[in-house]
Amino acid sequence: MRKTFLSIALLAFGSTGMTYAQTDYQADSIFIRQIFNSALSDGRSYEWLRDLTQKVGPRLSGSEGAAKAVEYTKDAMVNAKFDNVFLQNVMVPHWVRGAKEKAYIVSGKQKINVPIAALGGSVATPKGGTKAKVIEVKNFQELRALGTEKVKGKIVFFNRPMDPTKLNTFEAYGGAVDQRGSGPSEAAKLGAVGAIVRSMTTRLDDIPHTGSMRYASGAPIIPAAAISTNGAELLSKMVKENPDTEIFFEQFSETLSDAPSHNVIGELKGSQNPAQYIVVGGHLDSWDFAQGAHDDGSGCVQAMEAVRLLKDVGYKPKNTLRAVMYMNEENGLKGGVAYADSAKSKNEKHIAAIESDRGGFTPLGFGVVGTAAQKAKIAAWSKLFAAYGIHEIGPGGGGADIGPLAQQGTVLLGLIPDSQRYFDYHHASNDTFDKVSKRELELGGAAMAAMMYLVDKYGVE
Template identity: 80%
Template sequence: MKKILLAVALLSPLTKTSVFAQADYQADSVFIRKIFNTALSEGKSYEMLKTLTQDVGPRLSGSAGAAKAVEYTRDVMKQLQFDNVFLQNVMVPHWVRGAKEQGAIVIGKQKISVPIAALGGSVATAKEGLKARVIEVKTFQELRDLGTEKVKGKIVFFNRPMDPTRLNTFEAYGGAVDQRGAGPSEASKMGAVGCIVRSMTTRLDDIPHTGSMRYASGAPIIPAAAISTNAAELLSKTLKEKPETEFYFKQNCETLPDAPSHNVIGELKGVKTPAEYMVVGGHLDSWDFAQGAHDDGSGCVQSIEAVRLLKVLGYKPNNTLRAVMYINEENGLKGGIAYADSAKSKNEKHVAAIESDRGGFTPLGFGIVGTPAQKAKIMGWQKLFSAYGIHELGVGGGGADIGPLGPQGTVLLGLIPDSQRYFDYHHASNDSFDKVSKRELELGAASMAAMLYLLDKYGVN
């Protein structure tokens, strides 16, 4: 009998823990179901995105559109009666595209017009444009191997496609985007007078995809543009048949002095540790010829919606929850840096941050950046997400705008949606509201709200 009583006594704590764990799971499961039900039946993210993309429109840093977007998202969070809504001052780059670019493949007296778009940060061509013979390469090493004698005075054409065999299209993008970011300077070092780059997309179409580029210190500055993938295929084929082919392009872009702008921040105050923060965010700026629906209007409205969902469901957070609309992710990251610098100077403790900047597609998981123990804890919530098709917890990173918080000890999470269609629209004029599914967008917002709820309730340690 004593042995039996001892065994019962030894088992009781485990049984009690198991019962409490089960009770917590049931309560969390019920609340997360309420989050998803509310998002899918009474969600606000889609109508917010419609206004941001169609009424506000393109919003490159420093533009009137960006200023209008700041005002709109601030007003939305005030109307939703967040506890506190404020702006954070940020100085941002101010690059303007100017008149629409012109591009053409020139074969003797024949000119074949092709779609191009100046790369963000590029200089203009001369007023009459630039025409020169073309050198096609796929890698920087191939360019260097040609030597300056073969490259000098020519336009370098970088034509390395995104790898179509990569199931994760962000990996394919990562394997190709260096030619856009650094290609112009690599070309100029070899004596090139201009640079054109194949658009960063796996799709063959006539839509050029822009994006940021950076001039290297000490390298000559030359104009650079993206060429559509169909045009890239045509130019490559023509060069093989007629090596004397030339390319003509004209662009009118310029960089103006830095301009004042703002991050937009809305809060739901914590009741236990209000001086500790948890963030959900996206970037407010988009490229100048795009509505920026997937990149990153979706992330902005999902972040606002994640906080709104917890508020309307009556959740009282332990920590202060913030929805942050970062400015200037596309061509400078000034908003993310300014936010982290402000947090450090004010000695604000940011426990965790979630970013959505991969489009408004069906959510599949969250990437996590933290210690092994922190990752293990968050991955332990997998069962609560599985019912909603979210099976990927752990693999991947956080995001560009929340990245500067990492050195301050903040756990970083990035929403991971299905990536197969993202680069059809990324940095292109077809990134418009009609390309976003209402249901997919709402599922992403609900996923962020559920993760924010668990992070706030249980912490990261």
């Protein structure tokens, strides 16, 4: 893959002529080194993340923590002397977990407690909990083959692990997450009274990983929870040994009325085209029982840092640069949609949008969504990033929050960090500040600043 990216880059470099290679390239290389030096010697992202995770804490949409996060990031950008900082109104879902969940497995005379977490959007169990025999399946085909007769009145246990052979762990996640998102409704259609889903992580541990699920229109509504991977292994073993094994779980979650919230936006005004925008962002919300350090506190502070770095090294952008803290990526994407809708209604031209939502790990590249010519032009800058270990610049995903901008012709870029550890912490209570490396975080912010600079200077067409 790397050879392909570099081949595209070399072809694009060749098409620009020797003037860029010998003159502009050298100037850009020096300036980008200045960006990285500033980030690594005098960065603010790590301390911003410390405050966001430890002073603000969990930030699920509609919560008090989310409101505090809005105020914190707004104040941080004001204190960093951005040219303009403002809030964008957005109504968001307000789901609450309630008291801590309980679960245990019953097989014969054995009764073993296991860790679970209600899935985001799930209803509560009936008062006193839900207890029933367990039906284990790996996929929806297995479930449907069982039919209503075998599923009715049971708790369906979805136990398909993320594929450990996938080097791209996001690919492994994509191959397993449908059972969390749609599994409860698929089980309910066949008469199940509850759903238990294996946590989305490659690691075996006792920490349940939550995440959103969606109730299908017309399907019965049943409670659903994630079980830790060690709990899933134990449950599977006990079901195989005793088909009459039961599981009990109790949870107290509910969905309240939508709540008012905000996207937080900070700007560095453009000197030539102030009505044209280059956006860098992350999502401000996190799940309710974690600090949300990697998901996505890291992306938020990297976005703020990217704009701050360019300002503090004295760069005067042609276009307006924006750092956007989107609200409600985890369970609704309302912030991303509201931002794109606002841009369209105001006839704002967004040249490019860059998102960081894969954790604060060592940056390896950028995925690009755009035309073939746009991808080639951006890939041509690969040589400028190579000194920082960033080689993978080519086709890929942008990000959920910036995705709605694609309909307006915006080029989308997603920061690609090393993904091997991300799902150890994703949507789990161990996604805490101490799991983030200061240096890795700063390298990601600098990489985003460098990409913003190049897009601003050369455009994407």
